[in-house]
Amino acid sequence: xxxxxxxxxxxxxxxxxxxxxxxxxxxxxxxxxxxxxxxxxxxxxxxxxxxxxxxxxxxxxxxxxxxxxxxxxxxxxxxxxxxxxxxxxxxxxxxxxxxxxxxxxxxxxxxxxxxxxxxxxxxxxxxxxxxxxxxxxxxxxxxxxxxxxxxxxxxxxxxxxxxxxxxxxxxxxxxxxxxxxxxxxxxxxxxxxxxxxxxxxxxxxxxxxxxxxxxxxxxxxxxxxxxxxxxxxxxxxxxxxxxxxxxxxxxxxxxxxxxxxxxxxxxxxxxxxxxxxxxxxxxxxxxxxxxxxxxxxxxxxxxxxxxxxxxxxxxxxxxxxxxxxxxxxxxxxxxxxxxxxxxxxxxxxxxxxxxxxxxxxxxxxxxxxxxxxxxxxxxxxxxxxxxxxxxxxxxxxxxxxxxxxxxxxxxxxxxxxx
Numbered sequence: 001x002x003x004x005x006x007x008x009x010x011x012x013x014x015x016x017x018x019x020x021x022x023x024x025x026x027x028x029x030x031x032x033x034x035x036x037x038x039x040x041x042x043x044x045x046x047x048x049x050x051x052x053x054x055x056x057x058x059x060x061x062x063x064x065x066x067x068x069x070x071x072x073x074x075x076x077x078x079x080x081x082x083x084x085x086x087x088x089x090x091x092x093x094x095x096x097x098x099x100x101x102x103x104x105x106x107x108x109x110x111x112x113x114x115x116x117x118x119x120x121x122x123x124x125x126x127x128x129x130x131x132x133x134x135x136x137x138x139x140x141x142x143x144x145x146x147x148x149x150x151x152x153x154x155x156x157x158x159x160x161x162x163x164x165x166x167x168x169x170x171x172x173x174x175x176x177x178x179x180x181x182x183x184x185x186x187x188x189x190x191x192x193x194x195x196x197x198x199x200x201x202x203x204x205x206x207x208x209x210x211x212x213x214x215x216x217x218x219x220x221x222x223x224x225x226x227x228x229x230x231x232x233x234x235x236x237x238x239x240x241x242x243x244x245x246x247x248x249x250x251x252x253x254x255x256x257x258x259x260x261x262x263x264x265x266x267x268x269x270x271x272x273x274x275x276x277x278x279x280x281x282x283x284x285x286x287x288x289x290x291x292x293x294x295x296x297x298x299x300x301x302x303x304x305x306x307x308x309x310x311x312x313x314x315x316x317x318x319x320x321x322x323x324x325x326x327x328x329x330x331x332x333x334x335x336x337x338x339x340x341x342x343x344x345x346x347x348x349x350x351x352x353x354x355x356x357x358x359x360x361x362x363x364x365x366x367x368x369x370x371x372x373x374x375x376x377x378x379x380x381x382x383x384x385x386x387x388x389x390x391x392x393x394x395x396x397x398x399x400x401x402x403x404x405x406x407x408x409x410x411x412x413x414x415x416x417x418x
Contacts, residue, residue, distance in 0.1 A: 079407025
C-alpha cells in the first residue's frame with residue numbers, strides 16, 4: 001500500500017477558473033466557497049471563476065482564494081476516500097493550508113489569519129521597497145555564491161526559497177534584486193520577477209512577522225491531527241506551541257522545500273497528493289524525486305485515476321473509513337471515568353453495539369447512509385462520551401474531526417456542543 005502525504009500550493013498557484021471543476025462536481029466544495037465568502041466578505045466564487053487575473057492576484061484575494069481551493073480539495077479527498085496522510089506540508093502560503101487541514105485552527109480562523117498576512121505583506125511592499133524573483137536553470141550553489149557576493153557589498157538580498165537543485169527564489173530590496181538578477185542572468189539563470197510581491201521569507205519581513213505572531217497567539221490552537229512539516233526546518237512541528245513562532249520565522253526565513261521533499265522521501269512516502277487546483281507543487285516534486293508518485297486532486301484526469309485506485313482496488317476499498325467506523329474508533333479510543341457498571345452497560349456498551357449493528361446492516365446492503373442514520377450514529381457516540389464523563393471540549397474536538405474527515409461538517413454544523 002502507498003504511504004500517503006498531502007501537500008498544498010502557495011501564492012502563484014492562482015488562475016482564473018481555479019477550482020471550478022470540483023466546485024461543479026461536489027457540494028462540499030460549494031459549501032466551502034460559501035463559508036469563505038461569508039467570513040471574508042470577498043466573493044470567492046467570482047474571483048476564482050470570472051477573474052480578472054489582476055483582481056484575483058491582488059494579495060488578499062489570492063491568499064483567500066488559494067486557501068479556499070486547497071481546503072475544498074482536501075475536503076473532497078476526505079469525503080470520498082478518507083485515508084489519513086502520514087504527513088502534510090505546504091509551499092510558502094501553503095503551510096497555512098496544511099495547518100488548517102491538520103485541524104490546528106478552524107477554517108474560519110484560517111481565513112482571518114491569511115487575510116491578516118495579506119494585509120501585512122501589502123504594507124511590507126510599500127514600506128520596504130522589497131520584491132521577490134524566482135530563478136531556474138542554475139544550481140543552488142551558484143545562486144548562493146552570487147547572493148553572498150552581493151551581501152558582502154552591503155546589498156539587501158537573500159535566498160528565500162530552495163525548491164529544487166536548480167530552482168530557488170531571492171527576496172530583498174528591489175534595486176538590489178535587479179543588480180543580482182543581472183549577475184544571475186549572466187550565469188545562465190532563467191528569471192521570473194514576481195510583480196508586486198513582498199520580500200517574503202527574508203529579514204526585511206521581521207516587523208510584520210512580529211505582528212503576525214501576536215495575532216496568531218490570540219487564536220485557539222488545537223493538537224495536530226497529522227504531522228505538518230515546517231518550511232523553516234524541513235521537519236515536522238514538534239508541538240502546537242511552536243506554531244506562532246514557526247510562522248513568524250516563516251516570514252523571515254527561506255522555504256526549505258527541497259529538504260521537505262527529502263524528508264518525505266527518507267520516511268518512505270511514495271504517494272503525494274497536491275490539494276490545489278493545478279499541478280504546481282507536484283511538478284517540483286517530480287523534478288526532485290523519482291521515488292515519489294505525485295498527483296494533483298484539482299487535475300480531473302489525475303483525480304479520477306487516484307479515486308479509481310482507492311475505490312476499485314479491494315486492498316484499499318475495504319479499508320476506506322466512514323462516519324460509522326470513525327465513530328466506532330472514537331468510542332473505543334476515549335478514556336472512561338465512569339465506574340458505575342450499570343451506567344457503563346447502558347450508556348456505552350449498548351450504544352456501541354447499536355453502532356455495530358448499523359455498520360453491519362449498511363455493509364450488507366451497500367446503500368448510502370441517510371442524514372437521519374448519520375444523526376442517530378452521532379447521538380449514540382455523544383451518549384457514549386457523556387457516559388464516560390469525557391470533557392465537553394474533547395467531545396467537541398472528536399466530533400468536529402469526524403465531521404470534517406467525512407465531509408459532513410456543513411450538514412451537522414450545529415451538532416457540536418449542542
